[in-house]
Amino acid sequence: MSNRAVAYVSTAVAGLTPTDLDHLLVDARAHNQMAGVTGVLLYDGHRFFQYFEGPAEGMERIYERIKNSRMHVQLHELHNGPVDHLYFSHWHMGCRLTEGSILQKISTQQWLHEVELLQDDVAQDAASPALRELLAFWEQPH
Numbered sequence: 313m314s315n316r317a318v319a320y321v322s323t324a325v326a327g328l329t330p331t332d333l334d335h336l337l338v339d340a341r342a343h344n345q346m347a348g349v350t351g352v353l354l355y356d357g358h359r360f361f362q363y364f365e366g367p368a369e370g371m372e373r374i375y376e377r378i379k380n381s382r383m384h385v386q387l388h389e390l391h392n393g394p395v396d397h398l399y400f401s402h403w404h405m406g407c408r409l410t411e412g413s414i415l416q417k418i419s420t421q422q423w424l425h426e427v428e429l430l431q432d433d434v435a436q437d438a439a440s441p442a443l444r445e446l447l448a449f450w451e452q453p454h
């Protein structure tokens with residue numbers, strides 16, 4: 313079955329508490345596991361960036377849940393397309409609190425070129441600049 317990946321940024325609703333975020337993640341991880349979806353979520357206290365990947369059918373279901381969530385607004389899609397490689401296959405939804413500058417840097421990369429780049433070469437070190445930026449951040453010690 314073909315795999316897809318989506319990246320987006322959104323703005324958290326005012327008053328979102330750490331407890332809300334915990335509940336959101338518990339809920340998200342349970343649903344992602346059932347759908348075979350993996351990925352990562354970055355949060356700077358104001359904005360979210362999420363990259364998630366998996367089988368097309370599960371992705372559609374999870375993306376609907378995300379779009380319908382009342383916990384954020386102004387969802388702006390950065391990337392949505394087929395992928396040959398799952399980069400976060402061990403994370404049903406990893407989450408890191410980040411500085412705003414890091415979230416900004418990752419979200420302003422050229423995500424839309426992902427599909428074309430991945431069609432040329434599926435090796436991890438040939439991932440797009442945007443994905444490389446995300447992987448570099450994710451793999452550094454915290």
Ligand SMILES: Cc1cc2nc3c(=O)[nH]c(=O)nc-3n(C[C@H](O)[C@H](O)[C@H](O)COP(=O)(O)O)c2cc1C
Nearest residue numbers: 336339340343344360374377378381382383384405
């Ligand atoms: C930034 C963000 C990321 C989310 N990621 C996922 C996800 O990966 N999988 C999922 O099933 N739901 C995801 N959700 C949906 C939440 O799990 C859901 O919003 C939460 O359980 C509360 O539901 P409600 O907003 O409908 O009240 C996400 C929601 C937000 C705001």
